[in-house]
Amino acid sequence: MSTMTVDEVVVAPVQRGFWTRDRKVGLGLALFGVLATVLFGALATGEQARFTLSEDAGGAALEINGTLGAVVFGLVSAAAGVALLSGAAAGWFRLLLAVGVLGFVFSFLCWQVSAAPAGQNFMPMVNIVRNTFLLALPLIFGSLAGVLCERSGVVNVAIEGQLLMGAFAGALFGTLSGSLWVGLFAAALGGAFISLLLAVFTIRYLVDQVVMGIVLNLLAVGLTGFIYERLMQPDAPTYNQPPHASTWSIPLLSDIPVIGPALFEGNFFLYLALILVLVVQFGLFRTRWGLRTRAVGEHPTAADTLGVQVLRVRYRNVLLAGVVAGIGGASYTLALYSFSKNMIGGKGFIALAALIFGRWSPTGALLASLFFGFADQLGTYLSAINSVIPGEFLAMLPYLATMLAVAGLVGKVRAPAADGKPYIKG
Template sequence: MSTMAVEDVAVAPVDAGFWTRTRKVGLVLVALGLLGAVLFGALATGEQARFTLSEDSAGAALSIHGTVGAVAFGLVALLAGVAMLAGLPKRWFTLVLGVGLVAFVLSFLCWQVSDAPPGQNFMPLVNILRGTFVLALPLIFGALAGVLCERSGVVNVAIEGQLLMGAFSGALFGSISGSVWVGLVAAAIGGATISLLLAVFAIRYLVDQVVIGIVLNLLAVGVTGFLYERLMQTEADRYNSAPRFGNWEIPLLSDIPLLGPALFQGNIFLYLGLLLVLVLHVGLFRTRWGLRTRAVGEHPTAADTLGVKVLRLRYLNVLLAGVVAGIGGASYTLALYSFTKNMIGGKGFIALAALIFGRWSPTGALLAALFFGFADQLGTYLGAINSIIPSQFLAMLPYLATILAVAGLVGRVRAPAADGKPYIKG
């Protein structure tokens, strides 16, 4: 066959087949709906499952029969799955998926809350919401640090180390100085130090960005662990007793039912985290800096041609990411706990998953971090009511949610085109 004949042969379009992403997710929702309606419905008791709008069992509450609630919400999840199997329009995918997942969680909670011991068969929604935000805070800061780096074309696997160094620096220098503000600045510098090393090795010396990120995580664990044993553990009163930020109550807004106590009676890290999401979203998509950052992450050669200083912008954004992550680490030691060895415990990698789940967007990263924070808080709540589910599984909930979200719920996502690719100026 001649070359011309080969070129004239029409290539048939690839058939996506029946099992599209929507239908696969629909099948999963059908399975979850059946699990909720049949299993959770059978295990739930005839007691009322109470969801209180306060911090205890008193006050207003939403009550539902345990068995009825488990079955009804399970059926809602089942119907959401059936709608997807029937060929749901793409524009409705996210909404229906959200309804299905929320219904499944409510079915599960109707079983668990109704089956709790007498006096504990209620869920305080204020505490759950407040705990979700508290547990999500380091994930929010870590995911935003990832957004800054990867939108600039630098893979940031070192979020774990940045958070850990921030937590350590905040605790150490906050204790020595007796000032939370000195501790906060030190935490920012600690995170930026790890970022500086990432920037130098990844941008200047072109080291594989994933490899150097893992190495920096190990470096942070080693350095902080060594200094903790030599200083903090032996003289905790002097080196590991940093003052802590108190909660700031915003008048009027703090009186809003449910949302008020959770969102407007928090510490500086809660307000700063939410403000950073807004600032970075506007900055990335509405400013010249954001346009240049996205250009550097997508097509650095073209950006360079237009006069953008590619390497300088990457250095700047990676250092800024370290500052953000360092402050996130300080949300542990300047608001909640004393420093302990490797206290971040993998949260940096969950923040990286939140970054992917949120599609490299500040607002998406926020929602993903809240999702993982809720999974963590749910595990804590179920342990408090002596759930029959093994405690090991409860501790695994946030990581299981991470795997399911990244592997199954995100679908096809595309990172910035130049993400992880070194740029060599011609």
């Protein structure tokens, strides 16, 4: 007689009745697809919607009649929803979901681009993709920090504070030393400082992890804001003009249309973020460290009985997460801007959303971060062409995505079993 393990009982999705997850999502996609077909198709103009492969209106472009594009892509979205709703597409959930979402987005874009004023009815894909990665950078670092913590069983709500402290330390010490690398090292230590407090109070003293994370965020805002107002703002040339990372172009690869300028003409932080995603992905699922980390995050008692030092693993990974998030904060002040008060502006919480949306996976967190970065960039683009859609509405997309992820509509979302649970060695 066949048996089922405890893990299989916990992980296996249980779906009863007609309205499974696939059918619910399929119904939603079908309705949105019909809405896009009718509404966007009616609002679009007969002008060409041009998606240029260069940074301006000239050069090669993908063109489609605005009305036709809005209708066709809307029908694609609806068809993906119908396929899921029928129940005949078992095993194709993620692909059909992606097709449905992209169909809806492109239907919307065909309307917006074709309806733009003359001379602005084009979408520069190079700029869109490049700025998507740029806006996603702190989210990638922050969500990786979340993966390292939560795979070890520690909830990391302090990503906001780690990013902010990294940005502050990078700007201050980078300016004082005149060295990008000194600033980068200081940023890593700044993020690690917040992580050290998180580790000591939650692992050693068993303080509630969520509450401690919020307290540390407030500490970072208050401490950096105070020093900024008293020191950095009055004398910016001495304390707040850090060196910025230069752009590195990789020969041949940077000539690839659209993707080349975005991925292979970037600064140090872009390349480091992508490398870290690969390293953490490989480490978590292909090394002894990753096996022990996941064991501690799922069943620390069982890991302890096999000789794994549970508390040591948690301390080490939480500190490592702070280093990663601190470097992510430095991607602001050592690549783009000078430091300003509370400059992270909630990106740490968006990174936490990316962690959930990406299902506690480094590659999933990367894709979710890029989605949120695209939403931000899309709002900027639509504002530039004087769209009738308020940019504030598009700013809600990351939060809507979070709601979908938490509700389980984008797949079975299950945090590590021991996430947020303190471990007391028996």
